[in-house]
Amino acid sequence: MAHDPLVLPGPAVDADGPAERSGPAPSPPRELAAAVAFLTRLPVPGRWLAGERTGAAAFGLIGAGIGVVAALPLALIGQTHPGPAAIAGLAILAILSGALHLDGLADTADALAAPAGAADRARQDPRAGTAGVVAVVLVLLLDAAILTELASDDGRLAAVALVAAAAASRAGATVAALLAGPGRAGGRLGAWFVMRVRPADAVIAIATTAAIALAAAFVAGASVAGGVIAGSAIALGIGAVIVRLRRQLDGDGFGALVELTLSAVLASILALRAIAG
Helix, strand or coil, X not given: CCCCCCCCCCCCCXXXXXXXXXXXXXXXXXXXXXXXXXXXCCCCCHHHHCCCCCCHHHHHHHHHHHHHHHHHHHHHHXXXXXXXXXXXXXHHHHHHHCCHHHHHHHXXXXXXHCCCCCHHHHHHCCXXXXXXXXXXXXXXXXXXXXXXXXXXHCHHHHHHHHHHHHHHHHHHHHHHHHHHXXXXXXXXXXXXXXXXXXHHHHHHHHHHHHHHHHHHHHHHCHHHHHHHHXXXXXHHHXXXXXXXXXXXXXXXXXXXXXXXXXXXXXXXXXXXXXXXX
């Protein structure tokens, strides 16, 4: 679990690299292709990946697409078999993403739990540490428990909640890159990503996620949209804590943030659903 989970399409950006964000000219089809390549293990033709594109503007949209596939078990059998449906949905989500974000969560937990001065060594150790294993297990158990409870009440609600949470969690990475800025970017992947995310990318990612949340609210109730807002706010605070403790936001930190945002949004949807009765 030590290495950055992606092979970058271009040269690394070091600490003495350019201080300004940069990137190729916008091209919606290529941005979508780059987002698919960045967020999933689905094959993307190389001719669509020309230039060092992050696809960050399309993260919310691609996140929703991943969520739709993962939500199928919840939509089909969630009402009658909520537990297996929840586990199947999370398994599909992990398979489609190559478990990249779970890997980042584990490495970040290992780094945070390491003794003073040993954080980077712990993060780069190819073996999963105790803290990393515990973090992954607890997050997956929490997600499965929340989806099970939502599905036992309404399979459609659970499915829509997973789609909205997947969109918000991926879009959150784009927003985090913009907020962290080059001064807080760490690691090869983190620096490469942060230097290429532009304000317009964050605006588009937020707008598409908001549209997805509104559509989800129309299908399954206002608690979904409210959960996206509340969960994203909680995730923003979690991201700030990670950056403060790690003194940087590297590739593993982005992965951890995606997983924790997913959990925060799902938990917020469940809480708001319970409050609404």
